[in-house]
Amino acid sequence: MAPTYPDEVDVFTVPHSRMKQLVHKYLDMVSSTNFSDAGHMTSMLEKLCHTFHEFKTHEQIENRFIMRRLKEKLTALSITDTAVCNCHSDNRLTEMLSLVLEGYRWAQRSEHERVHYGTRLRQALEDFTQVFLPHMKEEEEVFQPMLIEYFTYEELKELKMKVIQKHLEK
Numbered sequence: 001m002a003p004t005y006p007d008e009v010d011v012f013t014v015p016h017s018r019m020k021q022l023v024h025k026y027l028d029m030v031s032s033t034n035f036s037d038a039g040h041m042t043s044m045l046e047k048l049c050h051t052f053h054e055f056k057t058h059e060q061i062e063n064r065f066i067m068r069r070l071k072e073k074l075t076a077l078s079i080t081d082t083a084v085c086n087c088h089s090d091n092r093l094t095e096m097l098s099l100v101l102e103g104y105r106w107a108q109r110s111e112h113e114r115v116h117y118g119t120r121l122r123q124a125l126e127d128f129t130q131v132f133l134p135h136m137k138e139e140e141e142v143f144q145p146m147l148i149e150y151f152t153y154e155e156l157k158e159l160k161m162k163v164i165q166k167h168l169e170k
């Protein structure tokens with residue numbers, strides 16, 4: 001069980017509850033989409049596109065306002081932590097967005113091709129989920145304690161407000 005922190009300094013739980021809600025939504029959506037129906041498929045792709053843009057925005061906010069600040073703190077203390085540097089280093093979100101956008105092309109093709117794309121998309125979403133959920137867990141269980149350790153309470157309160165504000169702006 002992950003330790004809990006006061007709300008005002010917990011930078012991950014609120015944004016992650018939104019991200020987890022989106023994960024459940026896309027899993028439901030992709031499993032209920034009829035890929036034989038081009039219109040149904042296109043409407044699902046639009047929602048999926050918004051979802052992955054939201055994930056991308058979430059990642060950018062974390063990079064800019066959390067990970068960069070944490071790295072600066074660690075560097076100032078001469079601590080090297082490669083996990084902090086690498087936590088968003090793969091291109092999974094970009095690859096998923098490309099796959100979703102590719103779907104618009106397949107939506108114009110034959111029913112057989114649409115259904116085949118649907119199978120690939122479902123599998124890719126399941127694979128993505130297998131990585132994304134543990135990634136968020138790592139941020140909550142590894143990086144949040146580091147923030148608590150290396151930042152003052154006031155710094156974290158400010159950071160939390162900024163993170164929430166940036167998520168609301170998008």
Ligand code: FEO
Nearest residue numbers: 059062135136139
């Ligand atoms: Fe909070 Fe890096 O996802």
